[in-house]
Amino acid sequence: MKKKTKMSKKNNKLQNYDVVIIGGGMVGASQAAALAHLPIQICVVDAGPGKSHWSPEVYDLRVSAITRASQNVFINTGVWQGIENRRVQPYEEMHVWDATGDGSIDFYAEDIGEPNLGHIIENSVIVGALLDVLKQHDNVNYLSHSKPTALEVSDTSVQVSLDSGQTLDAKLIIGADGARSWVREQLKIETEGWSYGQKGLVTTVKMSAEKTPGAWQRFLPSGPLAFLPVSSDEYSIVWTTAEAAADHLLTLDDAAFIAALNEALGSSEIGEVINVAQRAAFPLRLQHSKTYCKSRVVLVGDAAHTIHPLAGQGVNLGLMDVADLTQILERAHSKHQDIGVYSLLRKYERKRKGRNLLTMFSMDGFKRLFCNTDQPWVAIRNSGLSLTHKLNPLKNKIIRQAMGLTDDFPKLTKNPE
Numbered sequence: 001m002k003k004k005t006k007m008s009k010k011n012n013k014l015q016n017y018d019v020v021i022i023g024g025g026m027v028g029a030s031q032a033a034a035l036a037h038l039p040i041q042i043c044v045v046d047a048g049p050g051k052s053h054w055s056p057e058v059y060d061l062r063v064s065a066i067t068r069a070s071q072n073v074f075i076n077t078g079v080w081q082g083i084e085n086r087r088v089q090p091y092e093e094m095h096v097w098d099a100t101g102d103g104s105i106d107f108y109a110e111d112i113g114e115p116n117l118g119h120i121i122e123n124s125v126i127v128g129a130l131l132d133v134l135k136q137h138d139n140v141n142y143l144s145h146s147k148p149t150a151l152e153v154s155d156t157s158v159q160v161s162l163d164s165g166q167t168l169d170a171k172l173i174i175g176a177d178g179a180r181s182w183v184r185e186q187l188k189i190e191t192e193g194w195s196y197g198q199k200g201l202v203t204t205v206k207m208s209a210e211k212t213p214g215a216w217q218r219f220l221p222s223g224p225l226a227f228l229p230v231s232s233d234e235y236s237i238v239w240t241t242a243e244a245a246a247d248h249l250l251t252l253d254d255a256a257f258i259a260a261l262n263e264a265l266g267s268s269e270i271g272e273v274i275n276v277a278q279r280a281a282f283p284l285r286l287q288h289s290k291t292y293c294k295s296r297v298v299l300v301g302d303a304a305h306t307i308h309p310l311a312g313q314g315v316n317l318g319l320m321d322v323a324d325l326t327q328i329l330e331r332a333h334s335k336h337q338d339i340g341v342y343s344l345l346r347k348y349e350r351k352r353k354g355r356n357l358l359t360m361f362s363m364d365g366f367k368r369l370f371c372n373t374d375q376p377w378v379a380i381r382n383s384g385l386s387l388t389h390k391l392n393p394l395k396n397k398i399i400r401q402a403m404g405l406t407d408d409f410p411k412l413t414k415n416p417e
């Protein structure tokens with residue numbers, strides 16, 4: 001184990017770590033929390049302010065539907081309590097229906113003997129709880145307002161220079177710096193994928209009716225409209241639509257936006273939207289890195305893959321990357337092996353690539369199937385939805401898999417009890 005050198009912002013002395021994580025968002029900070037119990041020195045480098053902007057008065061515009069497997073990652077790393085102490089909304093039901101037919105499917109937690117199907121959590125709540133946990137670990141140093149400027153890999157270590165003048169030396173660099181990853185660019189790792197020509201418009205809305213918290217998703221020909229509960233009568237919405245349409249929706253006044261949203265939602269058990277918060281829209285891409293690692297450098301989360309948000313799987317996939325990589329690094333560390341060697345990092349890549357690609361292309365297939373207005377496709381998907389709805393064993397298998405309740409997941413995703 002190397003000793004951590006005392007940090008000073010303007011100090012360009014070489015500082016030694018075992019692991020340097022570039023990007024301290026939901027995935028990078030989770031990776032640090034997952035490795036923090038090992039007797040190794042970890043540095044997290046993030047361009048942002050290093051504090052969460054969560055406020056108990058207003059809902060964060062960005063929320064994530066967190067699966068059971070991801071919840072277990074947070075429980076096992078000591079982060080869940082901090083999440084619960086802030087704000088979290090479990091949901092017990094999920095309803096999906098097609099706007100161009102009568103196909104629909106409903107999922108209930110009680111059908112699979114679970115207390116809920118997952119949790120809707122504000123991204124700032126997750127980051128806030130993660131930062132609290134990282135502060136408790138003496139072996140984790142979080143450098144905020146910091147960007148890397150150069151990366152140099154040698155046989156035995158990797159060095160990263162920061163814009164502060166500091167240089168960090170490590171056995172392993174983990175790139176968790178999001179979809180436009182600087183780390184990926186330095187390694188000249190190519191990506192494949194495409195823009196969907198769509199944006200995901202997000203806001204928080206208040207409804208006219210109270211209801212058992214459930215997630216509601218209506219598939220419109222222009223894209224899915226998701227209502228994710230943050231209370232019994234408030235929802236965070238993700239409205240996926242063509243870029244120009246999303247930009248237009250952003251310009252509407254509240255009354256006109258609410259009218260458009262109610263028309264898109266149609267008649268439903270959650271009633272009508274009566275109030276709306278501020279709005280924002282994010283361009284949507286499918287993007288996959290051709291490789292996840294090179295010697296001494298590895299990618300996790302959106303740096304390795306970005307996915308259509310229709311099934312809310314993006315950060316969940318990133319947390320599964322964290323769980324698998326952690327298990328591989330823990331084993332190597334316990335055997336006193338070098339944690340930065342390519343053969344070890346390839347094990348992680350082999351584990352994750354297939355699973356990530358399968359989820360990405362399933363979601364892409366869903367998106368294409370549901371945006372298709374050709375009559376044969378409309379008929380096929382509506383009867384497919386209704387048939388699956390009636391086949392309880394198949395339906396329950398789908399939902400258990402989506403929740404990450406499968407045997408072959410890594411240790412960190414398992415319920416600790």
Ligand SMILES: Cc1cc2nc3c(=O)[nH]c(=O)nc-3n(C[C@H](O)[C@H](O)[C@H](O)COP(=O)(O)OP(=O)(O)OC[C@H]3O[C@@H](n4cnc5c(N)ncnc54)[C@H](O)[C@@H]3O)c2cc1C
Nearest residue numbers: 023025026027047064065178200301302312313314315316
């Ligand atoms: C509209 C929408 C809805 C979504 N809903 C869901 C959902 O319900 N469930 C779900 O699982 N996923 C969802 N996602 C996807 C999810 O938001 C992403 O998968 C997730 O944010 C990826 O986390 P990350 O930590 O890998 O990357 P990011 O969240 O992008 O974090 C990257 C971090 O790296 C830092 N950084 C970037 N560049 C640098 C640099 N050069 N130097 C230092 N630091 C740097 C940033 O400051 C940031 O902290 C949604 C996405 C969208 C667009």
